[in-house]
Amino acid sequence: MHITLKVWRQTGPDATGRFETYEAPDISPEMSFLEMLDLVNERLIEAGREPIEFDSDCREGICGTCGLMINGQAHGPQRATATCQLHMREFSDGEHITVEPWRAAAFPIVKDLVVNRAALDRIVEAGGFITARVGSAPDANLIPVPKESADAAMDAAACIGCGACVAACPNSAAQLFTAAKVQHLNLLPQGQAQRWSRTQEMVETMELFFGSCTNYGECHEACPKEISLDFIAMMNRDYVKAMLTNRQRDGQKKVG
Amino acid sequence: MTLTLDAKIPSGPLTDKWNNHRFELKLVNPNNKRKFKIIVVGSGLAGASAAASLAELGYEVEVFTFHDSPRRAHSIAAQGGINAAKNYQNDGDSVFRLFYDTVKGGDFRSREANVYRLAELSGDIIDQATAQGVPFAREYGGLLANRSFGGAQVSRTFYARGQTGQQLLLGAYQSLANQIREGSVTLYNKMEMLELVVEDGRTVGIICRDLISGEISAHAAHAVVLATGGYGNVYYLSTNAMNSNATAIWRAHRKGAAFANPCYTQIHPTCIPASDEFQSKLTLMSESLRNDGRIWVPKAYDDNRPPGEIPEAERDYYLERKYPAFGNLVPRDVASRNAKLVVDEGRGVGPLKNGVYLDFADAITRDGRDTIEAKYGNLFDMYQRITAEDPYDLPMRIYPATHYTMGGLWVDYDLMSTIPGLFVLGEANFSDHGANRLGASALMQGLADGYFVIPYTIGGYLSTFLGQPPLPTEHEAFENARRAVEERTRTFLSTKGTRSVDYYHKELGKLVWDNIGMARNRTGLEKAIAEIPALREEFHSNVRVLGSGDSLNSSLEKAGRVADFFELAELMARDALHREESCGGHFREEHQTAEGEARRDDENFSYVAAWEWKGPDTPQELVKEPLTFEHVELTQRSYK
Amino acid sequence: MAQASADTDQAVATRPGAEAGVVHRRRSRRKLPWPIGFYRTAVGKKWVMALSGIALLGYVLVHMLGNMKVYLGPEEINSYGESLRELGGHLVPRTNLLWLMRIGLILAFAVHIHSAYSLTRMNISSRPERYQGGRDYIAVNFASRTMRWTGIIVLLYLAYHLADLTWGWANPDFIRGDVYHNMVESFSRWPVAILYIVANVALAIHIYHGAWSMFQSLGINNPRYNEARRVFAGAFAFAIGAGNVLFPVMVLTGVIG
Numbered sequence A: 001m002h003i004t005l006k007v008w009r010q011t012g013p014d015a016t017g018r019f020e021t022y023e024a025p026d027i028s029p030e031m032s033f034l035e036m037l038d039l040v041n042e043r044l045i046e047a048g049r050e051p052i053e054f055d056s057d058c059r060e061g062i063c064g065t066c067g068l069m070i071n072g073q074a075h076g077p078q079r080a081t082a083t084c085q086l087h088m089r090e091f092s093d094g095e096h097i098t099v100e101p102w103r104a105a106a107f108p109i110v111k112d113l114v115v116n117r118a119a120l121d122r123i124v125e126a127g128g129f130i131t132a133r134v135g136s137a138p139d140a141n142l143i144p145v146p147k148e149s150a151d152a153a154m155d156a157a158a159c160i161g162c163g164a165c166v167a168a169c170p171n172s173a174a175q176l177f178t179a180a181k182v183q184h185l186n187l188l189p190q191g192q193a194q195r196w197s198r199t200q201e202m203v204e205t206m207e208l209f210f211g212s213c214t215n216y217g218e219c220h221e222a223c224p225k226e227i228s229l230d231f232i233a234m235m236n237r238d239y240v241k242a243m244l245t246n247r248q249r250d251g252q253k254k255v256g
Numbered sequence B: 001m002t003l004t005l006d007a008k009i010p011s012g013p014l015t016d017k018w019n020n021h022r023f024e025l026k027l028v029n030p031n032n033k034r035k036f037k038i039i040v041v042g043s044g045l046a047g048a049s050a051a052a053s054l055a056e057l058g059y060e061v062e063v064f065t066f067h068d069s070p071r072r073a074h075s076i077a078a079q080g081g082i083n084a085a086k087n088y089q090n091d092g093d094s095v096f097r098l099f100y101d102t103v104k105g106g107d108f109r110s111r112e113a114n115v116y117r118l119a120e121l122s123g124d125i126i127d128q129a130t131a132q133g134v135p136f137a138r139e140y141g142g143l144l145a146n147r148s149f150g151g152a153q154v155s156r157t158f159y160a161r162g163q164t165g166q167q168l169l170l171g172a173y174q175s176l177a178n179q180i181r182e183g184s185v186t187l188y189n190k191m192e193m194l195e196l197v198v199e200d201g202r203t204v205g206i207i208c209r210d211l212i213s214g215e216i217s218a219h220a221a222h223a224v225v226l227a228t229g230g231y232g233n234v235y236y237l238s239t240n241a242m243n244s245n246a247t248a249i250w251r252a253h254r255k256g257a258a259f260a261n262p263c264y265t266q267i268h269p270t271c272i273p274a275s276d277e278f279q280s281k282l283t284l285m286s287e288s289l290r291n292d293g294r295i296w297v298p299k300a301y302d303d304n305r306p307p308g309e310i311p312e313a314e315r316d317y318y319l320e321r322k323y324p325a326f327g328n329l330v331p332r333d334v335a336s337r338n339a340k341l342v343v344d345e346g347r348g349v350g351p352l353k354n355g356v357y358l359d360f361a362d363a364i365t366r367d368g369r370d371t372i373e374a375k376y377g378n379l380f381d382m383y384q385r386i387t388a389e390d391p392y393d394l395p396m397r398i399y400p401a402t403h404y405t406m407g408g409l410w411v412d413y414d415l416m417s418t419i420p421g422l423f424v425l426g427e428a429n430f431s432d433h434g435a436n437r438l439g440a441s442a443l444m445q446g447l448a449d450g451y452f453v454i455p456y457t458i459g460g461y462l463s464t465f466l467g468q469p470p471l472p473t474e475h476e477a478f479e480n481a482r483r484a485v486e487e488r489t490r491t492f493l494s495t496k497g498t499r500s501v502d503y504y505h506k507e508l509g510k511l512v513w514d515n516i517g518m519a520r521n522r523t524g525l526e527k528a529i530a531e532i533p534a535l536r537e538e539f540h541s542n543v544r545v546l547g548s549g550d551s552l553n554s555s556l557e558k559a560g561r562v563a564d565f566f567e568l569a570e571l572m573a574r575d576a577l578h579r580e581e582s583c584g585g586h587f588r589e590e591h592q593t594a595e596g597e598a599r600r601d602d603e604n605f606s607y608v609a610a611w612e613w614k615g616p617d618t619p620q621e622l623v624k625e626p627l628t629f630e631h632v633e634l635t636q637r638s639y640k
Numbered sequence C: 001m002a003q004a005s006a007d008t009d010q011a012v013a014t015r016p017g018a019e020a021g022v023v024h025r026r027r028s029r030r031k032l033p034w035p036i037g038f039y040r041t042a043v044g045k046k047w048v049m050a051l052s053g054i055a056l057l058g059y060v061l062v063h064m065l066g067n068m069k070v071y072l073g074p075e076e077i078n079s080y081g082e083s084l085r086e087l088g089g090h091l092v093p094r095t096n097l098l099w100l101m102r103i104g105l106i107l108a109f110a111v112h113i114h115s116a117y118s119l120t121r122m123n124i125s126s127r128p129e130r131y132q133g134g135r136d137y138i139a140v141n142f143a144s145r146t147m148r149w150t151g152i153i154v155l156l157y158l159a160y161h162l163a164d165l166t167w168g169w170a171n172p173d174f175i176r177g178d179v180y181h182n183m184v185e186s187f188s189r190w191p192v193a194i195l196y197i198v199a200n201v202a203l204a205i206h207i208y209h210g211a212w213s214m215f216q217s218l219g220i221n222n223p224r225y226n227e228a229r230r231v232f233a234g235a236f237a238f239a240i241g242a243g244n245v246l247f248p249v250m251v252l253t254g255v256i257g
C-alpha cells in the first residue's frame, strides 16, 4: 500500500505546530497503524530527520497509552479499537491520512502527537478509590455481590483511561471517564461508605479541568471499550444525591 | 572480594517461618516512620501495592515511573487471573498444595521458604483486592468464581473477565491515589531511573531523567525499592509492552546487586504469530483458551490446504498424543517446546508457516457458540481485530513468545538485594518461581511482595538508621552518578552513526531468540557469547539518535535501554551455557531424555546462580546459593 | 497543590516531575447554600437546564394545544384567552395567577439561557485550539450540534412573537383580546408566516435533542428505556413542530380566517 500521511509536528508545549506531509510507500496491510508509524520513523531517521513522537506501550489495547486523532476520529475509523489495534487493512491504497494529537486545554501537547493526560489522574486522586487499609480486609466471600452489580461494575471498570472520550467530545468533557470511575466503585457494596463523598469530589475535580457534558454521545462512539453513556446518567443522579447527603453528613459531624 | 549470599531464611518449621520472622523483625515506632523516606521505582502491581501500603504505615514515600500514569504499568496487560489457595471450590486446594504445585512447576529451582510464604499470603491478596473494589467474576449467589488455569488440577484462579491484571492494578493504583491525596506519597511520573546511588556499601538514592524536560535529578532516601518489571524485551519481540526494560535492575546490578538466574525466561505457548518483519510486539492470547481449544498441526509436511479441508485423520493433535494425562493443558514450557518442534519440522501453519492451530470447533459443537462466547468473547474479538480472521469459523493460529522472566535481581527472604537498602519486588526479582512460573502466579507474587512482605521486612532494615537523615543530594556520590548519567546521554546524542536504535534492538533480539530462546545448545550459546559483544560495539559506535536531550526524545530513551539489554543478553547466554541441565524454561538440547523431555541434574545444579558484577571489562562471577528441599520430593516432572 | 497565577482565573498545577503545566480552573472553597453551590457546577447547571427545559416543554405543549382552539372558531379561542386571564376565578385578582405562571416561565427561560451561556463558555475554554485537520463526527446529529443556534433562533422569535401577538407592537391590526383576529392578521402576511414556520422548525429541532438529553442530565434513565427515550423525543418534537407550523399554513391556505 502507499499512504500519504499528514502529521502534526510540534517541538514543544509552547511551540507552534503545523502539519507535515510524508509519503509512506510499501505499507503492508497486516501492519498495525503504529507499526506503520514505526516504519515511517525508521525512514525518517535514515534520512537524518527527527522521528515523529507518539505514545504507545502495551500495543494490545489495554494500557491506554496510545491515542491519535486519525482522519478526524479518535483512535481512527474502527469502532471499539484503540489506535494500537487498528490495522492498515482498514485503509485503502493511496489514502491520505491526517494524524493529530488529542486536543483539549487539560491535555497540553508535550511534543508532536504526545499529550499530557495527568488531569485524569487528578480526578481519580480526588476520590476514585475505596479506602481499605492493607491488613484490615475481611474474607473476600463475606460480602456477596450480586452478579449483576459485579458485571455492571466491571463494564465501567473496563475503562483504559486513554482520554479518547475527551478528545472526541466537542466540549472536551471527561464525563465518560469520570462516570466510569465513579460508577465502578459506586455500584459495589464495598464502595458505599465513600459513595457520596467520592461522587462529589470527583465530579468537582473533573470540572476544574474539562468541559461539560451536553449529551452528544461522541465519547461512547470513540471509546475503545464501548463504555455506556448510561454511566454518565447514573453519575448525574448520584451527584445530586451526593450534594444532599453530604450536607446531611456535614450536619452529623457537628452533632456531639 | 567475592560475595557471600545469605538468604536469611528464618529458622523453625516451614509453616511457622514467616510468622516467627515477623515477630523477630525489629519494628519502627509509628511516630518514627515518617522520618524515613522510601523511594519506590515502578508503579505496577508490585510497586503500587508497596508504595500504598508503606504510605499507609506512615513512611514518606516517593514513587517514580516512566509511565505517564501509574496505571499504565505493564501489569495492566495480564489477562488470565491470580491464584490463591482459598479452596472456595472445595476441590482439595490448600496452602500446602499451592506451595507444592509452585515448587514443582518451577522445576525445583526455587526456595521452599519463599514459596510457602507466597502460598500463605495468597488468600489475603484476594481479600485485600475485593475490599478495594476489584470486580472479580462472581457466581449467581454473589460469591467469588474460580477457574482452573495453566494446568492446575484445582480451580484456584480468581479473575475479572480477561482483564485481571488491569483490575488488580487499578485496585493498587487507586490505593496509591488515595495516599497521594493524603499527601503521604509523592508521585513522579514520566521519570526514568537511570542510576542507583550507593555510598559506603548501602543504597542512598537514585538518579532520574525527566522524560519531558530532559532534566536529570538526584533523589535521596533511606531505602530504595525496585519494582520495575521483567526483561523480556531483550528478545525484541515479546508480549511485554514496548517500553518495558531492564535498565533499573541492570544499573543496580552494575552497582553490586547480584543478578540471579538470568537464563530462566518463560516462553508463553499461546500468542498470535508474527505477521511480517515489521511486527513490533506479540500479543498474548490467554492461556485459559487451552481449557477448551485443541492444538493441532497437519500430519503432512508443507500441507497448504486450509484447515477446514484437512480431514480429522490427517491432523496431529500432538499434545493429546504425547501427553494423554494433561493433553492440551501441559505446562507452558512443554507446550511451547512442542510447538517449536512441529514448526521446525515444517508442519507450521499460516502464511508464514509459523504457527499451530488452536481449534474451538469441538468446544463450540459441544457447549454451543454462546457458552464459548461468554467465556472467551473478548479474546476472540481481540484475535479477530489483529488477524482479521474469525476464530468461531477458523481455528486460531498461535505460536510461543517470550512472556515472563523468572530471573532477576537476587534477593534474600526479606526481598533485599545484595546491596543493603535496595529491595526488589515483583517480576524484577528472581524469587518464587524457580525455573518456570505457573500461570496466574506472577500477579500473586507481585502483590504478596508489595502488600504483605515489604511493609514488614523494610522496617527491620530501617530501624537501624533512626535519627539519620538521608544523604544530601549534594554529596559527591550523587554528583558523580548524575554526571555519569549526563555523560551517557551526551554520548548517545553525539555518536551520530547511521542506524536507528530499533535496528540494533531487532538484531539483538534475533540473536537472543535464536540462541537463548526456547531450546538452547552449546554451539548456539557460544555463538551468542561471541556475537553479542561485537554487535554491542557496533551499536555504541554507529547508533543514530537524533534530536536533543532536553525534550521528549524516545530514541534517546530507547538507546539507554537497548545498551543495557546488550549487556544483559550476554549474561543470559553465559548463565545458560553454564547450566548444563534442562529445567523449566531453560531447555538444553544436550540434556533431554530419549523422549525429548527435559532432564534435570539435581546433583550438580540444585542452586541459584547469582552473578556478581566485576567491572565493564571483566565477566561477572558466579556465586551459588544452594537449594535444599525438605518438604517436597524432587521428582522428574511428568505430564504424560 | 495548585498555585494561582496572578491575572487569570486559571491555576497551573505544580507537581513534581513531568506533571507541571496542566492548567485548570480555580476551585472555590467557599461554602455556599446548596442550591447555589449546586448550580455553580456544570452537572448542576445541566440539571437546572433539564428541569427548566421540562417546564418549557410543558408550556410549549399546553400553548400549542390551547391555540388549537382556533380551529373551533373565534369565540372559542378568544374565550380561551380570556379564561387564562381569569384563572383562579374570583379567588384571586384577575391575571394574578397568569402572571405567576408568566414569572415562572420567565425564570425558567432565564436559567435555561444562563446555564446554556455559561456552559458554552466553559466548553469553548476547554479546547482553546481546535482540531486543525477537521473532525468526523459519528454520534453528533444536526440537532445536538445546533442547540446553540436553534436556541438563539427560538429566543429571537420569542421576542418577536410577544411583540406580535401579546403586546401587538409588531402587528398593525392588533386588537387587544381578539386572539383570533390577531392571529389571522399576522399569519396572512407572508414574511411573518415564513418566520413562524422557520422558527418552529428550529424549535422542534431544539426539542428533539433536548427532550432526549434531559433524561441523561437528570440521570433518570434505564438501559431498558433508552430506545423509548429517542422515540419520545422524536414524537414530542414532531408534534410541537407540526402543530405550530400548521397554524400559519392553515391561515395562508384559508382554512382558518
Ligand SMILES: Cc1cc2nc3c(=O)[nH]c(=O)nc-3n(C[C@H](O)[C@H](O)[C@H](O)COP(=O)(O)OP(=O)(O)OC[C@H]3O[C@@H](n4cnc5c(N)ncnc54)[C@H](O)[C@@H]3O)c2cc1C
Pocket (backbone or CB within 6 Å): B041, B042, B043, B044, B045, B046, B047, B064, B065, B066, B067, B070, B072, B073, B074, B075, B076, B077, B078, B079, B080, B081, B082, B164, B165, B191, B192, B193, B194, B227, B228, B229, B230, B239, B240, B241, B244, B245, B247, B248, B284, B403, B404, B425, B426, B427, B428, B439, B440, B441, B442, B443, B444, B446
Ligand atoms: C501479556 C501478559 C499477560 C500476563 N498474564 C498474567 C496472568 O494472567 N497472571 C499472572 O499472574 N501473570 C501474568 N503476567 C505476568 C505479570 O503480569 C507480570 O509479571 C507482573 O504484572 C509484573 O508486575 P511488576 O509490578 O513486577 O512490573 P510492571 O507491571 O511491569 O511494572 C513496572 C513498573 O516499573 C516502572 N519502571 C521500569 N523501569 C523503570 C525505570 N528505569 N525508571 C522508572 N520507572 C521504571 C514502569 O514505569 C512500571 O510502572 C502476564 C504478563 C504479560 C506480559
